[in-house]
Amino acid sequence: MMKPHLILALLAMLSACSDSYKPSFERNPPPTESTLPADSEATDTSETGSDPADASDDSNTATDTNPVTPEPKPDPTPTPAPQFTVDPETLSFPVVFHLGGSNVWQSEEKLRPVIAEAQRILQQAKIEILPTYTTDMNPTENMDVFFVPQIPNNPGVNGISYGGGAPLEIYVIDNVGLNKVDDQRPADAPAPRYFKGAKPGDKIPVSADEAEQGRTTAHEIGHQLGLPHRQNTTNLLASGTTGWTLNAAEIATVRATALDKFKAKFVQTLP
Numbered sequence: 449m450m451k452p453h454l455i456l457a458l459l460a461m462l463s464a465c466s467d468s469y470k471p472s473f474e475r476n477p478p479p480t481e482s483t484l485p486a487d488s489e490a491t492d493t494s495e496t497g498s499d500p501a502d503a504s505d506d507s508n509t510a511t512d513t514n515p516v517t518p519e520p521k522p523d524p525t526p527t528p529a530p531q532f533t534v535d536p537e538t539l540s541f542p543v544v545f546h547l548g549g550s551n552v553w554q555s556e557e558k559l560r561p562v563i564a565e566a567q568r569i570l571q572q573a574k575i576e577i578l579p580t581y582t583t584d585m586n587p588t589e590n591m592d593v594f595f596v597p598q599i600p601n602n603p604g605v606n607g608i609s610y611g612g613g614a615p616l617e618i619y620v621i622d623n624v625g626l627n628k629v630d631d632q633r634p635a636d637a638p639a640p641r642y643f644k645g646a647k648p649g650d651k652i653p654v655s656a657d658e659a660e661q662g663r664t665t666a667h668e669i670g671h672q673l674g675l676p677h678r679q680n681t682t683n684l685l686a687s688g689t690t691g692w693t694l695n696a697a698e699i700a701t702v703r704a705t706a707l708d709k710f711k712a713k714f715v716q717t718l719p
């Protein structure tokens with residue numbers, strides 16, 4: 449049991465603490481708009497046992513006269529998140545990826561390296577595919593890519609693109625097989641700005657299988673964008689290789705087709 453004089457001494461100490469805090473309030477001048485602490489900063493002082501955090505609730509009002517400015521910060525503005533810089537010539541259009549028929553590519557997460565690879569290839573034409581993902585296997589009014597174990601009515605081919613008119617459908621098999629050519633690409637692909645949580649400079653690791661899947665997807669998208677085969681092994685439109693390049697004429701064709709057939713436009717700010 450605590451002796452009475454100890455309790456009294458303790459109470460005296462406590463009141464001394466709170467007393468010594470009070471004058472610091474009175475010494476501070478009333479805050480101006482620019483010196484008011486942001487909410488997160490104001491909560492730092494709540495550990496002192498007083499109630500400056502409450503005062504911050506009023507900090508947006510012009511009539512605020514509560515003199516609570518424990519330590520004004522020079523710049524209370526939070527640092528903005530880094531922004532992707534996108535070339536204004538970029539042509540963007542939506543592509544719907546249908547995962548309901550695949551035995552391998554069954555989720556957005558799983559497909560990320562494939563999309564990153566396809567986007568890296570199409571980037572040379574400043575083409576941006578804006579992906580949505582669905583398990584529904586019905587075509588939409590947009591460009592559709594279906595991942596399937598085998599192409600319907602065309603066993604043995606890696607992918608097929610039904611261009612010309614509607615439906616604008618692409619089929620890619622789950623496990624494509626390509627002849628490897630020296631493509632000079634690093635294994636990582638840049639994270640497209642439309643990936644959830646992506647920051648500028650983020651890299652997506654792409655395995656050999658994912659790279660082949662992404663290359664085939666980009667090849668079929670190339671067909672949809674008006675390109676015929678060109679059997680130069682390092683070219684994206686060579687059939688059955690890992691080549692990925694486009695020449696100037698091909699870039700002009702895909703851009704014109706994206707505008708005309710897919711109503712592509714530069715999407716400055718993603719939704």
Ligand SMILES: [Zn+2]
Pocket residue numbers: 667671677687
């Ligand atoms: Zn082809």
